[in-house]
Structures are given as C-alpha cells and as structure tokens.
Amino acid sequence: MTPVFLLFLRRLLFARRTLFFGAIAFLPCLFAIVFRLHPPRHADALEGLRKFLAPMAVLFLGSLLPMFFGTTAFGDEIEGKTIPYLLTRPRPRLSLLLAKSAAVVLVTALLLVSGFLLAAAILRGADPFAEQEVIGIAFGVSGVLSLACLTYGCMFIFLGLTAPHPVLWGLLFCFGWEGFVGLFPGELKALTVQRYLEGLLTRACDLHGEVFEGFPIEVDPPGPVTCVAVLLTLAAVFTALSNRVLRRRDFAV
Amino acid sequence: MIALSDVTFDLGPGIAGLLGPNGAGKSTLFRLLTGLLRPSLGELQLLGERVEGNPLLFRRVGYCPEADSFWDEMRAVEFVWTLARIHGYGPREAKERAERALERVRLGDRARRRIGGLSHGQRQRLKFAQAILHDPDLLLLDEPFNGMDPVLRRETMELVLSLASEGKTILVASHVLYEVEALTDRILLLLRGHLRAEGSIADIRDLLDEIPRRLVVATPDPRGLAAAAAPRDGVVGVRREKGRVTLETDRPEEVLRWITDAAASGEIAVEEVFAADEDLESVFDLLVK
Numbered sequence: 001m002t003p004v005f006l007l008f009l010r011r012l013l014f015a016r017r018t019l020f021f022g023a024i025a026f027l028p029c030l031f032a033i034v035f036r037l038h039p040p041r042h043a044d045a046l047e048g049l050r051k052f053l054a055p056m057a058v059l060f061l062g063s064l065l066p067m068f069f070g071t072t073a074f075g076d077e078i079e080g081k082t083i084p085y086l087l088t089r090p091r092p093r094l095s096l097l098l099a100k101s102a103a104v105v106l107v108t109a110l111l112l113v114s115g116f117l118l119a120a121a122i123l124r125g126a127d128p129f130a131e132q133e134v135i136g137i138a139f140g141v142s143g144v145l146s147l148a149c150l151t152y153g154c155m156f157i158f159l160g161l162t163a164p165h166p167v168l169w170g171l172l173f174c175f176g177w178e179g180f181v182g183l184f185p186g187e188l189k190a191l192t193v194q195r196y197l198e199g200l201l202t203r204a205c206d207l208h209g210e211v212f213e214g215f216p217i218e219v220d221p222p223g224p225v226t227c228v229a230v231l232l233t234l235a236a237v238f239t240a241l242s243n244r245v246l247r248r249r250d251f252a253v
Numbered sequence: 254m255i256a257l258s259d260v261t262f263d264l265g266p267g268i269a270g271l272l273g274p275n276g277a278g279k280s281t282l283f284r285l286l287t288g289l290l291r292p293s294l295g296e297l298q299l300l301g302e303r304v305e306g307n308p309l310l311f312r313r314v315g316y317c318p319e320a321d322s323f324w325d326e327m328r329a330v331e332f333v334w335t336l337a338r339i340h341g342y343g344p345r346e347a348k349e350r351a352e353r354a355l356e357r358v359r360l361g362d363r364a365r366r367r368i369g370g371l372s373h374g375q376r377q378r379l380k381f382a383q384a385i386l387h388d389p390d391l392l393l394l395d396e397p398f399n400g401m402d403p404v405l406r407r408e409t410m411e412l413v414l415s416l417a418s419e420g421k422t423i424l425v426a427s428h429v430l431y432e433v434e435a436l437t438d439r440i441l442l443l444l445r446g447h448l449r450a451e452g453s454i455a456d457i458r459d460l461l462d463e464i465p466r467r468l469v470v471a472t473p474d475p476r477g478l479a480a481a482a483a484p485r486d487g488v489v490g491v492r493r494e495k496g497r498v499t500l501e502t503d504r505p506e507e508v509l510r511w512i513t514d515a516a517a518s519g520e521i522a523v524e525e526v527f528a529a530d531e532d533l534e535s536v537f538d539l540l541v542k
Contacts, residue, residue, distance in 0.1 A: 003338035014326055081322035085383065088287045088316040089339050090309045247306065251289040252281075253320060 004086075004096055008103035011076075012069065018107065021065050025111035028053045028061075028119035036122060045123040046130040046137075050205040053123070054141045057116045058201050059194055062148035063174045065108045070156025071166035073100050074246075081253040093246045101157055101239060109149040113142045140204030148197050151231045154238040155193070161245045193234065199227035257281050257446045264391075264424060268417045270433030271426040273443035279426040280319055282443065283395045287316045300391060311340075315389035317380045319396045319426075325369035329360055329379055332368055336383045354382040359408060374401040378409065385416070392416065392423045398432050410436055465489050465501040467529035470512060472498060478521045485511060499529065 012018060035048045077083040086096055120138035124131055159173075160166040178194045189195045199221035201207065221227070257278045262269075273279050284290040285297055288304045297304040300313055323332060330351050337347035355364050358378040363371060371379065377399060384392060394413070398406050413436060417423050427433050433440060434454070442450040442457060450457040472478045479493045482500055487508050490501030502508040509526065516523035 003335065007335050007339065011324065011326075080324075081318070081320040082324060084287065084289055084316065084318045084320075085336055086339065087289060088311050088314070089336065090311045090341060091339060092308055248291065250284075250291060252284065253289070253318075253322075 004091070004099035005102050008073075008100050009106065012103050012107045015076075017068065017072070018111075021068055022111050025061060025065060025115040026118065028057050028115050029122060031056070032119040032122035036125070044130070046133055049120060049123050049134060049137055050207060053116070053119050054137060054201060054205045055207075057112060057119075057141060058144050058148055058197055061112055061115075062145055062197065063152050063178060063193070065112060066104065066149050066152035067156045067170040067174055068167065069104045069108050070153045071160035071170050073104050073157050073160055075160045075166060078251065078253060083251055083253055087251065094243050097157070097239065097243050097246055101154055101242075104153045104157060105146075105149050108153060109146045112145045112149065116141055116145060137205055141201070144197060144200045144204055147200065147228065147231050148193075151193055151235045151238075154235040154242070158238045158242040158245070161242055161249065193231070196222065196227040196230045200224055257285065260443070260446075260448045262441055262448060262451055264422050266417070266420045266422050267439065268413060268423045268425060268437040270437050270440040271424055271443060272428070272430065272433055272440050273426075274428055276445075277428075277443045278446040279428070279443055280395055281446075283316070283318075283393055283426060286393060287311075287314070312387065313390045315384035315387065315392045317384040317392070317394045317397050319399070321373065321376055321380075321399075323368045323376065323379065326367070328365055328367055329371065329375075329382075330355060330364035332379065333382050333386055337386050340387055342387075350386045351382075354386040355379075357385065358382045358412065374405045377401055378405075381409065381412070390421060392421055394423065394425045396427055397425060398427065398429065406432070465503050466505045468500045468502060468505060468508060468512070469527055469529045470498045470500065470523055471496060471525040472522050473524065474522050478523070481515065481521050482508075482512075 031053060032048075035045065039045070040048075074083070077086065087093065117138055120134055120141075124134045156166070156170055159170055163169050178192050181192050182189045182194065202221050203224050222230075260278075260282060271279050271282065281290065285292060286299055286304060288307075288310075291305060299310060302310050304310060324335075327335065333351035333354055334347050337350045338344065340347075342350060352361070352364065355361050358381050360375060360378050360382060363375055368376065368379065377397065381394070381397060384394070397413070398409060401409060410432070413423060413425065425433060425436060438453045440450075440452070440454065440457065441448060470478060473496070475493045475496065475498045478498045479491045482488050482498065483491045485508065487502050487504030488500055489503055492499040492501075500508060505528070512521070512523060512526055515521045
C-alpha cells in the first residue's frame, strides 16, 4: 500500500487546491492575530480559543476541507483519465481506496491541526496564566480535528465515487444538513456527524450549552466514548461502501 | 443501448488488429477486458481467468489506454517507476524496469523530462512503456499510434512487431486501417458492438459474397471489354473509364476465369486485372455500408 499512498500523498501535497485550502486551514491564525492586536473587552485569550477558534476549526473547517479533498480524491483520477493506470495493476481496489483515504485524512488533518496549533500558540502569549489550559485545549482539539478529518474524509470519498457534482452535494451537506438540522427540535440532530464532534469538543474545551459567534453547543451532548465509537463506525461504514462502489462501478475512461 | 454483444474470439501469440470505426465498441471491449467496465450480462474471461475482481490477472496483462492522460507534474521515469512500484516491484527493480521500458520505447534520453513537456508522440510512447514494464504475456493497445509522426509511427510499429516476435500476444485497436494492415494480417472487425468478421483480410473479404466485388481490368479497348462483359452472368455492374473497366460482380472467381479465358482466346484485350477492394479500407467501407 505504501507506494500508492506515497503517490496520492505527493499528488495531494502538490495540488494547487492544497495551497488554497492550506490558506483556509490557517484562518484561525488570522483571527488569533486580530485577537492579540485588538483583544475584546469581555473575553480573554482562553475564551477566544475555547468558544470561537476551536468550534470554528472543528465544526466549520473540519467538514469543509475533508469535503473538498474527499470528493475530489477519485474524481481527479476519473476526470483526469488516469484511473486506468491504477486499476490495471495487480493490486486490490481496496488497497487503492485505503491509500487514498489515508492520504486525504493525513493531508487535511495536517493542515487543520497545524493551523489550529499555530493559532493556539499565537493566543498563548496573550495570557500567561492560562498557558497550561491553552496547551491542553490545543491538543484536545487537535485530536477532535483528526477524527473529523477521518469521518468526513471517508464520507466524502464515498460521495465523490457515487454522486455527480459531489462538491455541490458536499456543500449542501456541510452547510445544509449539518448546520440546519441542529435547529430542529427532537432527535434529528443525532443523524449528523456534527453532534458527535460537538460531544468531543465540549470535553476538549469545557463548553456546555454555550453559544459564541454563531456556534451553538448542545447542552447535553453524548459521552466521549459514544462519540468516538460513532465517528469511527461511520468512517468504517463509508469505507466499506466506497470499496463496494469501487469494485462495481464502471469507469468509462 | 447495447454497446457490445456476443463477442468471442481466440488470440494466439502474435498481433491481432481490432478494427472498427469510431463508436464501434473497440474501447468498450478493451475496458471490459481490463475490468474498467463490467458486463451487464455474463462473465468475461481473459487468459482463462475471470476478469472481474481478479487484479492478479494484470501480472500477465499490459494495457495502453487511448486517453492522453498522465500525472503531468511527474518526470517520465518517475511515472513508469511509480507504476512499477504500484505493480509490486521493490524500489531498485522498479527503477531498472522503468529505465529498461523507457529505453525500449526510445525515451531513454527523455527520461528526466517532465511529462507535461513531452510531445504528443513521446507521451504515446510513455503510455506504451508503462504497459510493457512488467513484461506481460498479453498486451492490449488502444489506438497506440495516435498523434505519432510517420517516423515515430514506424519505429513504434517495429517495437510492436519485435514484441510479437518474442511470443507475446498483442491486440491492437485502431480505426486507421493501414496501421493495422502494416502490422498484421489477422484482424477482428467490430461494427456497432458486434464482431462482424474475424480472420485475414482475404478471409473477411470472402465472407462478403452478398456484396458485389470490384474487378478492375486495364485494357486498351475499354468499350469492347465493357460490351463483352455486361451481358455475362455474375456481372452486376460495368463502369468504363479511360484505359480500364471496373466490373462489379457477385461471382468474382467465375468472372475472373472468363476474363482469363477471353484474354487468352483474343476475345478481349487485357493488360492487367486486379481486385479493387481487397485492401482493408475497402473491406471496411463495404461492411460499414
């Protein structure tokens, strides 16, 4: 699997879109700098990290980047007509899928975690009394971000293999389903990935029912074990579905 | 719409040409043979093994796709090396095989160039290199000569011929008839998703008895020859031109015998007789009509 993984990793790292989305991944740093230069009156650095930058990184960027990288993972090979080179080698299609998934998850997680850690480092200097907390939050959120990349990455790879115009559907999912469903009463939100990420974010940032800058956090989210189990299960289910599609799909290229 | 139906053929060592106009189903057949497409009915077998879900088959099969597509940011040697690694070779062997394959397609001096900077013909040869890097028993070449200049085309044809002389089985798809004609006498004619004919060009022509054939007779007396030929059984059309007469016949052997006898007896003057549509292009045209 290593050569395939390295091929995909290299292709992702040198893709033009990586530069663009890399810049987006570092958006929290921009806010951190603004925060440092113009600190708000009613919030300290720790608050900024907990209530704004962490939710933004996990709930907004954590779905956006895997969506763009995941939906185009096989789309690029299909549209670029290079997929026959991969599929006509003595290698199971599952190994291609796993290598591709690993590359997508690694690159998105690297970008998002780096962006967030740098933002945390920028904010850390603003409040020397909160240094330990900032470090704790930074590493906790990095873990949640990595899980977000895994789950969303696997989901969007599946979407890219099955749906026409997957980026459009991906955007609808990220900003329609994931954001909108939470506004409805009842248990509908249990059908979103965001709920389980929120559950972990709540622990990592000690948020409980707090609302900050458009990111409402659930008062009583599921426990961390449930959240991790659901997210890993989703990743496994979508990988299995993608494998099925990859084995059965026609590639008229 | 059925893209391909009931296509069965045997291939032995050597070259076979898969011929057909655009849209005949040649690329579809190749995609089916390489597992890129799945048959809607039935099972596909290649080298005695099923194609679907059997990636190990590609240890013995090399495929040169039609599309001019690469990972353009790579260098030529890197491209072939990467595919050799994906194929399962270790780094050192992959390097040796990549260099050998590039030498074989005469791209050795361009190995370090970026693929994006290669000419169309060089890119065609690069596709060829990745198809032969693992020394396959069966080589599937989909329009391999597209975009090549005549010199390069000839060189690549020589390469295909040399691979065939090593005992490899090669199936070359093309819609350019003279390319296949220059490579092999064994052809498979695919039309509208059906294998319409199989064999040598002459064999295929023999299958077309219901289609009148054209015999061109060079003669100093076209008027006399046309007048003698027109009433004969088996002659369905006569066209007189300067210095020659073209006879359309549904019984070419009988008419040819008459021409020979009549010329020997002095009934008609004949300088030369040849079949106008024995070349592949004409056979192809007739079948398409």
